[in-house]
Amino acid sequence: EAGVTQSPTHLIKTRGQQATLRCSPISGHTSVYWYQQALGLGLQFLLWYDEGEERNRGNFPPRFSGRQFPNYSSELNVNALELEDSALYLCASSRGARIVDGYTFGSGTRLTVV
Amino acid sequence: AQRVTQPEKLLSVFKGAPVELKCNYSYSGSPELFWYVQYSRQRLQLLLRHISRESIKGFTADLNKGETSFHLKKPFAQEEDSAMYYCALSGSRNYGGSQGNLIFGKGTKLSVKP
Numbered sequence: 001e002a003g004v005t006q007s008p009t010h011l012i013k014t015r016g017q018q019a020t021l022r023c024s025p026i027s028g029h030t031s032v033y034w035y036q037q038a039l040g041l042g043l044q045f046l047l048w049y050d051e052g053e054e055r056n057r058g059n060f061p062p063r064f065s066g067r068q069f070p071n072y073s074s075e076l077n078v079n080a081l082e083l084e085d086s087a088l089y090l091c092a093s094s095r096g097a098r099i100v101d102g103y104t105f106g107s108g109t110r111l112t113v114v
Numbered sequence: 115a116q117r118v119t120q121p122e123k124l125l126s127v128f129k130g131a132p133v134e135l136k137c138n139y140s141y142s143g144s145p146e147l148f149w150y151v152q153y154s155r156q157r158l159q160l161l162l163r164h165i166s167r168e169s170i171k172g173f174t175a176d177l178n179k180g181e182t183s184f185h186l187k188k189p190f191a192q193e194e195d196s197a198m199y200y201c202a203l204s205g206s207r208n209y210g211g212s213q214g215n216l217i218f219g220k221g222t223k224l225s226v227k228p
């Protein structure tokens with residue numbers, strides 16, 4: 001069974017640009033979660049999608065947005081990049097919105113803003 | 115507000131010594147709690163869930179609702195246990211049942227010395 005896959009692995013952008021990160025969940029998983037892992041801050045919840053709908057959003061500005069496609073893959077968009085957006089962005093998936101079984105995480109996309 | 119606190123950034127023990135990684139939470143409903151582990155150069159993975167009352171790799175964790183804690187314990191640490199450990203809470207209150215995104219603590223780095 002293929003795990004959660006994220007692309008690209010690394011991304012370097014200039015301040016003010018836009019970044020697009022992609023995530024493919026495990027087959028059969030319909031919920032996708034995005035987290036930001038910045039140095040010293042742990043995992044900060046960004047967004048949760050289930051069945052194509054945004055279910056919850058963390059305490060991030062509107063320039064962080066995303067969507068979930070009919071095949072349950074997801075995209076995270078970060079507009080007007082700032083230096084402090086540099087972080088590892090993790091995607092996770094779960095079977096439906098039921099997380100009692102926990103999430104499965106991808107390896108992440110390392111975003112560097114220069 | 116839902117919150118997970120891991121008071122120790124770093125815990126260093128010798129091989130064979132007991133280990134206790136602390137986790138306290140703030141949540142007004144019935145919590146669902148998890149421990150995740152990230153070994154060097156590997157993706158974040160689920161270690162155990164309170165609901166299953168399981169023991170994985172010799173680790174156990176008991177939910178103490180009175181003290182709002184979910185400490186992770188192992189009687190005899192091994193060098194291969196060295197990793198980053200994250201405690202996580204399900205923010206399920208608004209979504210019913212066992213749904214909802216996970217709130218993570220900032221993590222504790224466990225170092226087991228030979």
